[in-house]
Amino acid sequence: MIVGPADRRYSALRSTYTKRGTPAAIALPRSASEVADTLGHARTHDLAIAVRSGGHGLAGTATNDGGLVVDLSTMDEVTVLDRDAGLVRVGAGARWADVAAVLGRHGLAISAGDHGNVGVGGLVTGGGIGWLVRSYGLTIDHVRAADVVLADGRLARADAEHDPELLWTVRGAGAGAGIVTAFEITAARVRDVGVGQFVFAAGRDGGVLRRWASTLEGAPRELTTAVTVFRDGGSAVVQVTAVVADGNAGRVRKVLQPLREIGPLLDSRVDVVPYPALVSPAHKHPNVGQQPVTLTNGLFTRLPAEAVMGLVHSGRSLVQLRSVGGAVNDVAADATAYAHRHQNVLVLASVFPPQSRAALESQWRGLAGSAGGAYVNFESARDRAAFARVYPGRTGERVAAAWDRYDPEGLLRPGTFGPG
Numbered sequence: 001m002i003v004g005p006a007d008r009r010y011s012a013l014r015s016t017y018t019k020r021g022t023p024a025a026i027a028l029p030r031s032a033s034e035v036a037d038t039l040g041h042a043r044t045h046d047l048a049i050a051v052r053s054g055g056h057g058l059a060g061t062a063t064n065d066g067g068l069v070v071d072l073s074t075m076d077e078v079t080v081l082d083r084d085a086g087l088v089r090v091g092a093g094a095r096w097a098d099v100a101a102v103l104g105r106h107g108l109a110i111s112a113g114d115h116g117n118v119g120v121g122g123l124v125t126g127g128g129i130g131w132l133v134r135s136y137g138l139t140i141d142h143v144r145a146a147d148v149v150l151a152d153g154r155l156a157r158a159d160a161e162h163d164p165e166l167l168w169t170v171r172g173a174g175a176g177a178g179i180v181t182a183f184e185i186t187a188a189r190v191r192d193v194g195v196g197q198f199v200f201a202a203g204r205d206g207g208v209l210r211r212w213a214s215t216l217e218g219a220p221r222e223l224t225t226a227v228t229v230f231r232d233g234g235s236a237v238v239q240v241t242a243v244v245a246d247g248n249a250g251r252v253r254k255v256l257q258p259l260r261e262i263g264p265l266l267d268s269r270v271d272v273v274p275y276p277a278l279v280s281p282a283h284k285h286p287n288v289g290q291q292p293v294t295l296t297n298g299l300f301t302r303l304p305a306e307a308v309m310g311l312v313h314s315g316r317s318l319v320q321l322r323s324v325g326g327a328v329n330d331v332a333a334d335a336t337a338y339a340h341r342h343q344n345v346l347v348l349a350s351v352f353p354p355q356s357r358a359a360l361e362s363q364w365r366g367l368a369g370s371a372g373g374a375y376v377n378f379e380s381a382r383d384r385a386a387f388a389r390v391y392p393g394r395t396g397e398r399v400a401a402a403w404d405r406y407d408p409e410g411l412l413r414p415g416t417f418g419p420g
Contacts, residue, residue: 140171
């Protein structure tokens with residue numbers, strides 16, 4: 001099905017959450033063969049392609065102006081193939097709210113997405129940093145197979161026996177190799193989780209952030225956290241969301257107690273909830289470009305807390321931090337196209353209109369030199385410098401070779417995103 005500008009559905013389909021697009025048309029394929037037909041149509045009519053799964057699309061690459069958007073939202077299967085083994089099949093167009101709701105009935109969970117509106121395809125092909133990342137690892141670490149439509153329209157099965165190189169590429173660099181229509185993923189046995197919300201006065205010296213990072217280094221793997229640092233008037237505030245992969249209230253309180261002590265506590269709350277509550281169906285809102293944003297990020301082994309606080313106070317950036325490490329770092333750096341297997345913290349900075357990319361880069365300069373890589377799903381830039389940070393060294397060479405093999409015309413590659 002093709003939706004053009006004259007169609008009444010066009011206004012609801014043309015944009016992502018972070019970018020308003022004006023594509024020439026939007027395709028809504030219902031099968032892999034229809035995805036292949038769509039790619040043929042784009043090639044025939046010389047149309048640039050953007051691929052969209054859920055429509056959240058923080059990086060802004062899931063729509064375009066004047067091209068063709070391949071919207072996978074009707075390919076939203078969520079099937080438990082083997083509950084005992086935790087093996088599930090998930091369509092790339094599903095949203096994480098729907099995945100969590102289905103799996104929750106079986107006492108299973110896949111760590112992916114902070115928000116129920118996030119789509120499966122975009123998040124998984126980039127890595128997958130979610131609420132259980134320190135205990136579960138990245139989503140790609142549990143992808144066992146993928147169905148892929150290659151740029152020339154061929155349908156491919158990627159698993160350990162059938163094209164393992166394509167499977168390697170899909171797990172972290174999938175967007176440049178083809179359009180993934182479905183994944184087979186091993187889920188974790190998780191039913192209830194503990195959730196802590198803590199708000200601290202930050203101060204100016206970064207002490208709260210240093211203590212947060214130090215606490216996570218020694219914390220059990222059940223604990224994963226996300227931190228937002230923002231200015232409230234003339235002072236800075238640190239807001240911590242902490243998820244414990246355990247439904248026992250006593251265990252949850254014990255794991256969270258060290259976090260309560262990292263700084264002057266302004267507010268706190270601790271609950272035990274079913275895992276699907278973290279990515280609720282209530283999150284599934286229309287995506288009409290309502291929150292334009294430009295963002296960049298870096299991965300760090302040790303958190304440069306003073307530089308982070310300098311970023312907070314130097315401009316109008318929204319600064320977020322994610323704890324990684326744990327199970328993420330159990331995987332060899334060359335096992336997937338996500339090579340960043342020794343870092344412990346991800347720092348994300350975002351600016352909003354009227355601030356520009358140049359303003360963000362100016363504010364980020366103090367952190368850029370000490371970052372040891374970047375996560376593709378939290379990066380707006382699609383140039384050679386961004387490629388080198390996301391896919392460093394030999395990983396970048398292998399990704400480039402795979403993209404040239406599976407998409408030699410660069411049909412699915414945005415801009416100059418590739419090796420120099």
